[in-house]
Amino acid sequence: MSDNPSEADVSRGAKAVIVVPDLGGAAVRDSEARLDEATGLAEAIGIVVVERLYFRVRSAKAATLLGSGQVEAIAAAVAESGAELLIVDAAITPIQQRNLETATKAKVIDRTGLILEIFGERAATSEGRLQVELAHLDYQAGRLVRSWTHLERQRGGFGFLGGPGETQIEADRRLIRDRIAKLKRELDQVARTRGLHRARRQKAPWPVIALVGYTNAGKSTLFNRLTNASVMAENLLFATLDPTMREIALPGFDKAIISDTVGFISDLPTQLVAAFRATLEEVLSADLIIHVRDIAHPDSDAQREDVEQVLAEIGLVSGPGEGGAPRIEAWNKVDLLPADQRERVEAEAARKEEVVPISALTGEGVDRLLLAAAERLRAGSKLRRLTLPAGDGEALAWLHANGEVVEQQHNGMETELQVRISDENWSRFQSLQRAL
Numbered sequence: 001m002s003d004n005p006s007e008a009d010v011s012r013g014a015k016a017v018i019v020v021p022d023l024g025g026a027a028v029r030d031s032e033a034r035l036d037e038a039t040g041l042a043e044a045i046g047i048v049v050v051e052r053l054y055f056r057v058r059s060a061k062a063a064t065l066l067g068s069g070q071v072e073a074i075a076a077a078v079a080e081s082g083a084e085l086l087i088v089d090a091a092i093t094p095i096q097q098r099n100l101e102t103a104t105k106a107k108v109i110d111r112t113g114l115i116l117e118i119f120g121e122r123a124a125t126s127e128g129r130l131q132v133e134l135a136h137l138d139y140q141a142g143r144l145v146r147s148w149t150h151l152e153r154q155r156g157g158f159g160f161l162g163g164p165g166e167t168q169i170e171a172d173r174r175l176i177r178d179r180i181a182k183l184k185r186e187l188d189q190v191a192r193t194r195g196l197h198r199a200r201r202q203k204a205p206w207p208v209i210a211l212v213g214y215t216n217a218g219k220s221t222l223f224n225r226l227t228n229a230s231v232m233a234e235n236l237l238f239a240t241l242d243p244t245m246r247e248i249a250l251p252g253f254d255k256a257i258i259s260d261t262v263g264f265i266s267d268l269p270t271q272l273v274a275a276f277r278a279t280l281e282e283v284l285s286a287d288l289i290i291h292v293r294d295i296a297h298p299d300s301d302a303q304r305e306d307v308e309q310v311l312a313e314i315g316l317v318s319g320p321g322e323g324g325a326p327r328i329e330a331w332n333k334v335d336l337l338p339a340d341q342r343e344r345v346e347a348e349a350a351r352k353e354e355v356v357p358i359s360a361l362t363g364e365g366v367d368r369l370l371l372a373a374a375e376r377l378r379a380g381s382k383l384r385r386l387t388l389p390a391g392d393g394e395a396l397a398w399l400h401a402n403g404e405v406v407e408q409q410h411n412g413m414e415t416e417l418q419v420r421i422s423d424e425n426w427s428r429f430q431s432l433q434r435a436l
Contacts (some may be wrong), residue, residue, distance in 0.1 A: 016042055016085035017051040017077050017106070021066060023090065024057070029266075030298040037265075038089040038111075040216070044118050050081040064103065065096045075104045087114055091267070111267060112139060127190050134183040137176050207250075207377050207424075208257045210283045210325075212311070213292035214303035215263025218332040222292055222360035223260040226370075251374045254401035259286065266306045283311070286325050287424065288376055290369070295331040295345055295357070304329075326376045328354055330369055335359040378404070381420045388415045398429065 018038045022031070035052045042049050055070045064071050065088070078086060085107050086100060092110040100108045109117070116136050123129045211219045227246040250256040261283065283289060291307060293300055331349055334342055334357045349355040356372050358365035383406065388395055390413050399405055403421030410416075421429070 014047050014085055015050045015081060015083045016047045016087050017053065017074065017081060017083045018042060018049050018087050018089065019066075019074055020052070020054045020089040022054065022056045023060060029302050033298045034089065038087065041089075041111075041114050041118065042087055045114075045121055047085065047087075050083055051077045053077060063096065064099050065090065065092055071100070071103050074100075078104045078106045085109065087111075115265070127187075130183055130187055130190065134180060134187065137180050137183070141173065141176050141180070206247075206255050206257055207253065207287040208259065208285055209248075209288045209290060209373060210259045210261060210286035211290050211292055212261055212283060212307060213263060214294065214297075214307055215265050217263065217292045217294040217297075217303070218360045219260055219263065219292045222290075222330065222332065222358070222366070223258065225360055225363060225366060226258060250377075251371055252378065252401070252404070253374060254398065256373075256377075259283075264307045264310045266302070283325075288373055289325050289327050290330050290373065291327060292330045292332050292360075294333050296333040296336040326379065328356060328369070328372055328376060330360075331355055331357040332360050335362050335364065378420075378422060381422045382426075383418060383420050384426060386417050386419065388417065389413065390415050395429075395433065398432065402429070 018035065020031070020034050020038050022034075031054050035054055039049045039052060053074060055066060057066055057070075061067060066074070074086065077083075083106055086104050086109075088100070088108060088110045090110060091112055092100070092108075097108050097110065116132065116139060119128075119132045120136060123132045211223060213219050223244070223246070226248045244260045245257055247255050248258050291304070293304055297303060329352075331345065334345060337345060346357050349357045356365055356369045358369055360366070381403065390410060392415075396405075396415065396417075399417065399419050399421070402425045403419045405417060405419050407418040408415065
C-alpha cells in the first residue's frame, strides 16, 4: 500500500477489516448486529469490508485498546486480506490510532471518524455542510493533523481516509481554531434564521409532527408514504442527514407539517450531538413526536434507549409526562417478522396506548398511525362556547378542521357554537382572528 494513497482510491472501493471490540458496556447488544451495523457504516461510503472481527476486551489497553494477542490477530487478518483500512468500531485515542497503524501497516479510523466521514459525504444543504465541517474540525483539533485540503471544499468527505503526512501541525491547529470561530459565527446566523422560520410556523394554524428514530429505522420511507415525496430512503445508514418538512393530511385537521430528521445511532459522536443541535431543534417545536422503531431488528430495545438518550443529551425533549410533546412509537417493519413473532409483537402493541405497529414499505397500519396522531394532538381538548358572524365561513371551516364542533346554531346575523378544541389550537384560532 502506498504511504499516501489518494482519498478517492481509499474511500471508494477500499478494502477494510472491521473490528468490533466488546468493552463490556451497560447496553447488551447482539454481536452479529453490531458487526452488521459497523459494516453498514463502512459500506455507506463505498468501503468494501473483507473481514469482520469481534473481540471481548476485559481491560482496555492505553496503548492499543485491545490486547496484544488481539492486535496480532488483526494484523494477520489485514495482511492476509490485503486490506488498506482498519476500522475500529469504538472511540480510540490518537495514540491508540498511531500504535494500531504501526502494528497493522494499515490506515486506522475509529467509529467517530467513520460517522463524520459519512456525514461529510451526505450533507446536502449549506447548513448541513457547515455543521459537519465544524464537527470534523472539533474532532481533529486534538489529533495529529493529516490533510486540510477540505477547508477549500464545497462538499464531500473530510480527509480521514487519505492525504499527505503530518506536517505543520501548529500552523494547521491555528487554521483550525480560526475556521471553527468562523463556522460558529455562520451557524449562529443560521440558527437565528431558523428561529424566525420556526416562529412563523408556530403562528400558523397547523400542528408540527417530528419523526425521530435510530438510523435506518424507516423514517424516510414513512415520510415518503405520508407525503408522496421522494426523500432519499435507501437501506443505508444515515440515508437522511438534512431535515425535510412537508405538509400531510391528518384526520380532523386542515393539514399538518411533518419533519424528517437525521437518524440517531449508538455512541453518537459528541461533536455531532453539538453540531446538529440546530437541526434537531425541529423536534423542540413539534406538537407530536413519532418515534419510528425497526421492530424487526435484534437490538430494537437498545436502539430505543439510544434515541431517548440522545434526545435527553441535547436537552430538547423531556419525557411525555414531564411537559414534553406527546409521543407515539411506530413499530416499523412488521412485514419482516416471522408469523409467530409478529403475533407477539402485535399483541404487545395492543396493550400499549402509545404504540402502533406499521410497515412503512407496504403501508400497513399507516392509517391507524395517522388516526392515533390526530387523537394525540386533540388530547386535552376543552369544550368552548363562542359566537361568530353568520358569514364567517372561513373561521367556521377552520374550527371544523381543527376541533370538534359539538353544537352549531344560527341566530340571526350570528352563529353560536360549542367546540371541543385543544388549548394550543384555541390560541391559534384567537391569533388568526386577531390577524383578520
